[in-house]
Amino acid sequence: MANFEFWNDGNTPLHPASAPDFVPRPQMEQMQLHRLQVMVRRAYENVPLFRGRCEERKVTPDDVKSLADIARLPFSVKSDLRDTYPYGLFASPLDDVVRIHASSGTTGKPIVVGYTKGDLEVWENVITRSLAAIGVRRGDVLHNAYGYGMFTGGLGLHNAQAMGVTVIPVGGGNTERQIMLLRDLGITVISCTPSYFLHILDEAAKVGLDFHSLPLKYGIFGAEPWTEEMRQRIEEASGIKAYDIYGLTEIIGPGVAMECTAQSGMHIFEDHFYPEVVDPETGEVLPDGETGELILTTLSKAATPMIRYRTRDITWLNREVCACGRTLRRIMRVSARSDDMLIIRGVNVFPSQIEAALMQVDAAAPHYQIIVTRENDLDRMEIEVEIRPEHASDEIKQMEALRLRMSQAIERITNIRAKVTLVQPNSLARSEGKAKRVKDLR
Numbered sequence: 001m002a003n004f005e006f007w008n009d010g011n012t013p014l015h016p017a018s019a020p021d022f023v024p025r026p027q028m029e030q031m032q033l034h035r036l037q038v039m040v041r042r043a044y045e046n047v048p049l050f051r052g053r054c055e056e057r058k059v060t061p062d063d064v065k066s067l068a069d070i071a072r073l074p075f076s077v078k079s080d081l082r083d084t085y086p087y088g089l090f091a092s093p094l095d096d097v098v099r100i101h102a103s104s105g106t107t108g109k110p111i112v113v114g115y116t117k118g119d120l121e122v123w124e125n126v127i128t129r130s131l132a133a134i135g136v137r138r139g140d141v142l143h144n145a146y147g148y149g150m151f152t153g154g155l156g157l158h159n160a161q162a163m164g165v166t167v168i169p170v171g172g173g174n175t176e177r178q179i180m181l182l183r184d185l186g187i188t189v190i191s192c193t194p195s196y197f198l199h200i201l202d203e204a205a206k207v208g209l210d211f212h213s214l215p216l217k218y219g220i221f222g223a224e225p226w227t228e229e230m231r232q233r234i235e236e237a238s239g240i241k242a243y244d245i246y247g248l249t250e251i252i253g254p255g256v257a258m259e260c261t262a263q264s265g266m267h268i269f270e271d272h273f274y275p276e277v278v279d280p281e282t283g284e285v286l287p288d289g290e291t292g293e294l295i296l297t298t299l300s301k302a303a304t305p306m307i308r309y310r311t312r313d314i315t316w317l318n319r320e321v322c323a324c325g326r327t328l329r330r331i332m333r334v335s336a337r338s339d340d341m342l343i344i345r346g347v348n349v350f351p352s353q354i355e356a357a358l359m360q361v362d363a364a365a366p367h368y369q370i371i372v373t374r375e376n377d378l379d380r381m382e383i384e385v386e387i388r389p390e391h392a393s394d395e396i397k398q399m400e401a402l403r404l405r406m407s408q409a410i411e412r413i414t415n416i417r418a419k420v421t422l423v424q425p426n427s428l429a430r431s432e433g434k435a436k437r438v439k440d441l442r
Helices: 016-022 025-046 048-057 067-072 078-083 117-133 153-163 175-184 194-206 228-238 351-358 396-414
Strands: 097-104 110-116 141-144 166-168 189-192 218-221 241-248 253-259 266-268 273-278 292-298 309-315 342-344 347-349 364-375 378-387 419-423 438-440
Touching: 016 117, 025 048, 025 067, 025 292, 067 273, 078 110, 097 117, 110 117, 117 153, 117 253, 141 153, 141 175, 153 166, 153 253, 175 194, 189 194, 194 218, 194 228, 194 378, 218 228, 228 241, 241 266, 342 364, 342 378, 351 364, 351 378, 351 396, 378 396, 396 419
Parallel strands: 141 166, 141 189, 189 218, 218 241, 364 438, 378 419
Antiparallel strands: 097 110, 241 253, 253 266, 273 292, 292 309, 342 347, 364 378
């Protein structure tokens, strides 16, 4: 990578890693072009799927002479990771891969992404800049309630320790214990899904704990959609400032973009991730300010480079200089998805996964409804499933055994525990067109 000199506006106390956030746009775009050219060549020479698609388009790395030329390159999609499972999109030999993360795909197999030592340093860099943007500093104490393990949430925010933050790797679940730690350990920052934080607040109120009495100042919330109304509710109920963070496993994990103290969109760390917005139907690149599907290209990820990855998130890009002084473009709040993926308690769930699970049970008819609700600020998923006529019975034990088999099959594939309700044959509404499987009532 080329060396570039960075500086900030001189007005904001920052962690040194935040310097790229304030560079003039021409300098940032010069860096982006150089890194894009390097990354495209790396993918072209090491990832057969990408090379083949480029050859179909009659485009080579030498054709990328400007940032606008990125539109000549093929898109990447989530199914590419599944179709080339496990290592088909890796551009580094496994000897150079020091960590592997995964998330769910549309089948039981996960999508797999790798990280070199340098990739982990990039991740550490963007998490440091994310936290610095909201005022987190050395000496703060982070209660990290994102899940650890194969998912990227927990270990992503764990990178806060690199900036001198004390990290408590509590992980998810066991709300009673979470409340005890929040009360006792002088915690100043919490990271989790916004719905889980609301649940923590409700449970804390039951034991008489007022969050306004705690030293907690910052909340870092992501992994699921949330609204400005939810932000307001969180801040009023807890006395903290609530900030949105954006990321996805396919790109790097949390830290692709983060709000600042202005709370007016998430700054994309553009020296590492190049954003576009396209028409989700035609793929045509849209100008900044127009709403469409967010496309991301990794500019520095060696193990699994992603070129023009279709996130399916609907948003728009704001290139105006932020009140904080950052020149980075901002992703405005994600308003929808262009596919049918659901996010349940921070976990990606696809209707096709539910169907695959149900079809493992002979008694299940191919007619089902997914109902998503939010109770006590936590997402709940219920599956109504028709029983095949030959399996219908008035025997309670027999029906309970079938229901349990279906519930276990769903949990094996999705890692989510769902309520399964068995219904009589022909009791669910039919559609003349595409089946409407999902009823999202959140």
